[in-house]
Amino acid sequence: MHARLNALSVPALREACSQCNLRELCLPVGLSDRELGQLDELVNLRRRILRGQHLYRGNDPFEAIYAIKTGFFKTDVLLEDGREQVTGFQMAGEILGLDGIGSEKHTCNAVALEDSEVCVIPFTDLENYSREIGALQHHFHKVMSREIVRDHGVMMLLGIMRAEERLAAFLLNLSQRFTARGYSPTEFNLRMTRNEIGSYLGLKLETVSRAFSRFQEEGLITVHQKHIQILDVAGLKKLLSERRA
Amino acid sequence: MHARLNALSVPALREACSQCNLRELCLPVGLSDRELGQLDELVNLRRRILRGQHLYRGNDPFEAIYAIKTGFFKTDVLLEDGREQVTGFQMAGEILGLDGIGSEKHTCNAVALEDSEVCVIPFTDLENYSREIGALQHHFHKVMSREIVRDHGVMMLLGIMRAEERLAAFLLNLSQRFTARGYSPTEFNLRMTRNEIGSYLGLKLETVSRAFSRFQEEGLITVHQKHIQILDVAGLKKLLSERRA
DNA sequence: CGCCAACTTGATGGCTGTCAAGTCAGGTGG
């Protein structure tokens, strides 16, 4: 809505990058005022995506990447036979769409899990500004690299962890990301279903449900539907490090 | 060795990018002669890595990325308890080290599986040249993006495929990459052990071995130690698409 | 109030891991 109110375009309403409180998540630090002004040119369009809607789908032409301003997304890949692999969950300040650069088409689906708003960053513009602003270029490279490292972490989840280890790692990861955004590290609402968690972790929804119940029995967390409270962070971490040999 | 023979530095001996037969794999196409000359400045150092040696290790400071000129590598992450997750196998023309950009440290190990040679690309230099040569910048972004897409493919392997599907996908992927380098699509030597294949695919080495045997019984391939011959490509592909519901 | 999707919980089964024994190939030293 805000983006439409051109007549009232004072900086606060335009939600310019230079005013955005997620700036340190999306953008490089230490930019000059002039460079910040350039970014406000680069990112001048926003899109609202309602819960359940797609931001993009596999095979859509790739034109832009997206910074999440508010809301929560999942990305997934569907096999012909209907099986789904969730490749990630993304929250405010994170970047969507990097998968499309290589083939000039998106290679997965991005679906809003709650009503969300994204900043549209046209990719050719980004490359142009990157050539002028070294800090922006370097920051973008870091964002892509971190995505690769994150994916390696998921491979470890899927490749060598057992069901409860995977879920513990998942909860700790969410906790850490909520913390970085100023939310409680120990209490939050899941935006995704058990089925989606299972798909991400390579498990069936029943296994996810059982692991939640088990954690609750052991006093590690409380679960009420999608509301999670972590009671024993250290206990969850211990699950990850301790292995019967 | 070649890089040391400065007195004899004719282009052929320097193995300059502009002369490299892997150029179309590593580099953007359509560069001008002048731009190609700049690349020869950017990539002026090569390193030989003997079988079993590390190109880099997790936690090493990140300074460069590497293009494989000859040879074969694996990348892996080790857990404290000794468990290993192989995150990828890389062959000539592919790029190593992208994981280190985000944190300025490498986050995995890169190990040569046969005697190999890599071109060293100092990363700050790459960023500098990228700002001048738009095609280089864009190509680099594509390389990173494709790595992300590749990782998503591995997640699908690990998340929703059964043992024989994983191995079939693995063989078909190798076949396709050998083909792109001018080797036989149907006959090749594996450079990695059953244990490393298993780690990559989230399986134990015995399961990998049994799946190889099963493929052989079914007439899909022949296996003699590390020598693989694919007899029925379509049959392997069918394994991937057909699922009991 | 009733419907439906999401979730929980129980019973059973199968895929793959684990443990174990044996084979094979390559390298070393006598």
Next chain:
DNA sequence: CCACCTGACTTGACAGCCATCAAGTTGGCG
């Protein structure tokens, strides 16, 4: 040249974790 050794691999028997199938519960929404 051959015996030996070692790491890689194969194969078999068994077990355990998680998937599957099934029934029931909960909460949200029209």
